[in-house]
Amino acid sequence: MNFAVLVFPGSNCDIDCYKAVEDTTGQSVEYVWHTATDLSKYDCIILPGGFSYGDYLRSGAISRFAPVMNEVVKAAEQGKFIIGICNGFQILLESGLLPGAMRRNDTVKFRCHQSDLKVQNNKNPFTHEYKIGEVIDIPIAHMEGNYYCDETTLVSLKENNQIIFTYEGENPNGSVENIAGICNKKGNVLGMMPHPERAVHELLGSADGKKMFTSVLSAWREKNGVAIG
Template identity: 75%
Template sequence: MNFAVLVFPGSNCDIDCYKAVEETIGQPVSYVWHTETDLSQYDCIIVPGGFSYGDYLRCGAIARFAPVMSALVQAAQEGKYIIGICNGFQILTEAGLLPGALLRNRTLKFRCHPVTLEVVNANTPFTSEYKEGEQINIPIAHGEGNYYCDADTLKELQENNQIVFRYAGENPNGSVDNIAGICSKDGRIVGMMPHPERAVNELLGSEDGKRMFTSILNRWRGKNGAAAIG
């Protein structure tokens, strides 16, 4: 399974994502610079965290117009697997690949610490190895993670089971309905503020993020007639 990690000027979690794929599931992974226009060789595309283009205008607003984004939209239309983490989530909303927007944290402070998440949807390609209602420990690191959408969009997310993660306990940023992550209607595109790539080994404080990577690999292997990994 071929993975791409997109790299924009200001990305700073690209190495974390690369290492998570390489060391957790041992699959081919490549950095893809923001000027590239072809993602056809990749099965899963990761849009990592950081401060793309310095977060000028607003988070993800400039990255949304990078050349690679046309290829990402095409990949989405072709049904490829895409995950946006933190700034990557912001970029996906700016590009219209996921609904809603990410606003400044309600406290107006940057929050960087572990949080407890509830797995709301365990049926996406990225969450199939979790259990619905399970609580997991994944760190956050963001200043603009306050997920917002209007009432009609929220109702649609709830009815279509597009809410993937909620904050359990404290809501660190004020996001509507305690939302920490959502997905497209078909579940192939996931956006989340917490960083699963920083929770793949107990040395990092948690390995609860590891199953996001094994989930997507096993989903791909199942669709391509290969045996699942244990």
């Protein structure tokens, strides 16, 4: 399985994502610059966290127009696995690959700490190794993580089982319905504010994010009939 970690000017979690894939799956992973115009060799595309283009205008608003995003849209349409983490989630929202928008935290403060998430959907390629309702410990680090959508969109998210994670206990940013992560209707595109790549080993404070990477690997193997061994 081939993983791509996209790199935009201002990305700062690209190395974390690269190492997480390498350490948890042992699969091929490469950095891909934002000017790339071909993602055909990759099976899973990761949009990492950071402050792409300095968060000018809005978080992710400029990166949405990077040449590589045309290829991300094509990959999504082809059913390839795509995950946007933190700033990556913001970029997916700006690009229209996921519904809704991101606002500033209701505390108007940068929040950086461990956070409990509840798994609301374990039928997703990135979450099928978790149990439904399982509470996992995944850190957050964001200023604009307050997910918002209108009532019609919220109803649609619920009807289509697109809410993947919610904050359990404290809602650190004011997100509607405590939403921490959502997917598209097909389920192959996932966006989340917390950082699973920072939770792949107990030395980091939690290993609860590891299953996200091993889940997508097993989903790819099942999809392509690849035997484990």
